[in-house]
Amino acid sequence: MSLSKQIDKDYIEAYKAKATVKVAVLRHLKTAIKNRMVEDKCQDLSDEIVLDLVAKQVKQRKDSFDQYTKAGRDDLARVEADELVALEVYLPKQLSDEELSAAIDKAIADVGAASMADMGKVMQAVLEAHKGQVDGKKASGLVRAKLS
Template sequence: MSLIEQIDKDYIAAYKAKDDVKKAVLRHLKTAIKNRMVDGGGEVTDEDVLDLVAKQIKQRKDAIEQYESAGRPELAEKEAVEIVALSGYMPPELSSEELEAAVEKAIAELGASSIKDMGKVMQAITAAHKGQFDGKVLSGLVRSRLS
């Protein structure tokens, strides 16, 4: 079953269960998928859907930071619940040990020795483990290893 089919199935289940939060999140995701189909002019792959889910999770994390700095914890809580609903469609995140091992492996394979090689290392890890880590964490880890 493709990711789009799973999202459609989950949307129907949320609709029947009257789960308004999940229904709204999935409706927004389905709209983003349809927009990608129209913009791209064709089929949307599971990888495209994962990109969209990751983008929506990032938007919600940014919103949480803004709400917390504005003193609106109830809105931050709502965004956190939406992140949980979206996270079910992402592959499991790498543990810090697995991410460190991936960084060490990429540095060794590429022969990276300076901060100038950071982009190559980041690109190699992203290609191998797309959607399984936080970019800020990876960036800090690679930077500390190469400096």
């Protein structure tokens, strides 16, 4: 079953179960998918594109969570955290710190990176090789540390 169809199925189940947080999250995600389909003028999206849309939604929730936490709005931060949990179900398993470090070392060797000027090439290689499995901020920090 494609990821898009799984999201539709889960939305219906959440709606019937009256799981308001999950319904809201999946409604936003379905809207993003529908908008992308209209934009691309197609009937169905590949799992890779849907995964990118899910990753963008997760990133938005993380950023909002951080901002609400810094502003002392724990009530709103809790809502974002709940939505984040509902979305992360659709992402592939994240790489551990050791796996991420090994992937970065491999990318540095493959690209032949020697300085910070090559950071973009290394990041691109890591993110493409492990789509949806890497937190960009964490990877960026590790790449920066290894190249400097």
